[in-house]
Amino acid sequence: MLAALGLSLAACSTGGAGARDEGPARSEPVVSASPSPAPSASVPTRKIDAVRLVKDDPKVSTAIKRDLKPCAGDSYPIDVTYGNVTGGTASDVVVNVQTCADAVGIGSYVYRAEGDKYENVFSAEEPASVYAEIDRGDLVVTKQMYEKGDSVAYPSGEEVITYHWSSNHFVETERTRSDFNNAVGGESAAPSDAG
Numbered sequence: 001m002l003a004a005l006g007l008s009l010a011a012c013s014t015g016g017a018g019a020r021d022e023g024p025a026r027s028e029p030v031v032s033a034s035p036s037p038a039p040s041a042s043v044p045t046r047k048i049d050a051v052r053l054v055k056d057d058p059k060v061s062t063a064i065k066r067d068l069k070p071c072a073g074d075s076y077p078i079d080v081t082y083g084n085v086t087g088g089t090a091s092d093v094v095v096n097v098q099t100c101a102d103a104v105g106i107g108s109y110v111y112r113a114e115g116d117k118y119e120n121v122f123s124a125e126e127p128a129s130v131y132a133e134i135d136r137g138d139l140v141v142t143k144q145m146y147e148k149g150d151s152v153a154y155p156s157g158e159e160v161i162t163y164h165w166s167s168n169h170f171v172e173t174e175r176t177r178s179d180f181n182n183a184v185g186g187e188s189a190a191p192s193d194a195g
Contacts, residue, residue, distance in 0.1 A: 048080070048082075048093050048111075048118070050080045050093065050095045051068065051076050051078065053095065053111060053118060054078070054107075057109070057120050059109075060109065060120075060123070061125055064097055064106060064107045064125060067097075067099075067106070068097055077098040077100045077103065078096060078097050078098065079095070079096040080094070080096075081133060081134060082094075083134040085110060085134045085138065085139050086110070086112045086165045087165055088112055090113035091113065092110060092111065092134075093111040093118060094110050094111075094132050094133065095109045095111065096109075096130075096131050096132060102152055104128060104144075105129050105130045105131040106125065106127070106128075106129075107124070107125045107130065108123070108124045108130050108141060109122060110122035110132065110139060110170075121169070121170070122139065124141055124143070128146050128152065128155075129142075129146075130142070130143050130144075137164075138164050138165075138173070139163040139170060140160060140161070140162050140163075141161045141162075142159070142160050142161075143158060143159045143160075143161070144158050145158055154180070155180060156179065157177060157178050157179040157180050158178050158180075159175060159176070159177045160174075160175070160176050160177075161174070161175045162174040
């Protein structure tokens with residue numbers, strides 16, 4: 001009873017219409033107007049050799065392949081994500097290649113399962129900071145924007161680009177850009193005097 005009273009008071013205090021008596025609850029199953037989600041792709045039972053995948057890929061630049069070396073021991077500077085971004089029955093592989101020194105992304109790739117092999121269906125290579133990830137079934141790529149004189153730690157801004165898989169390729173659906181205030185770690189410019 002106290003819980004019901006608390007719920008009723010909370011509903012009234014939020015500016016809503018409060019608790020209403022609408023009669024008995026319906027017992028029919030709820031039917032969603034939206035279509036059923038596609039079956040999720042199966043995650044591979046074994047880890048994919050992402051380093052070999054990148055090094056054997058003719059779409060990857062020779063500079064990325066040359067720089068893809070272990071940072072320490074046999075630990076390579078890559079992030080690998082498995083998920084469904086192309087709508088296939090097998091899991092896609094998103095590979096981000098980074099630098100060892102400061103973990104700046106220099107290449108992002110999406111591989112789609114085609115039988116026993118993986119096909120490169122997306123590549124983004126940047127000299128300074130690119131990173132791809134899967135977000136609610138879409139591919140989201142973040143690129144740091146640098147102007148002359150910017151340090152790696154303080155980019156001038158970033159672009160976030162969203163791609164959706166459609167008709168066997170990625171289509172850009174959204175792009176946002178943020179400009180950063182680089183006063184951190186340096187002097188900010190004084191506002192100019194209009195008078």
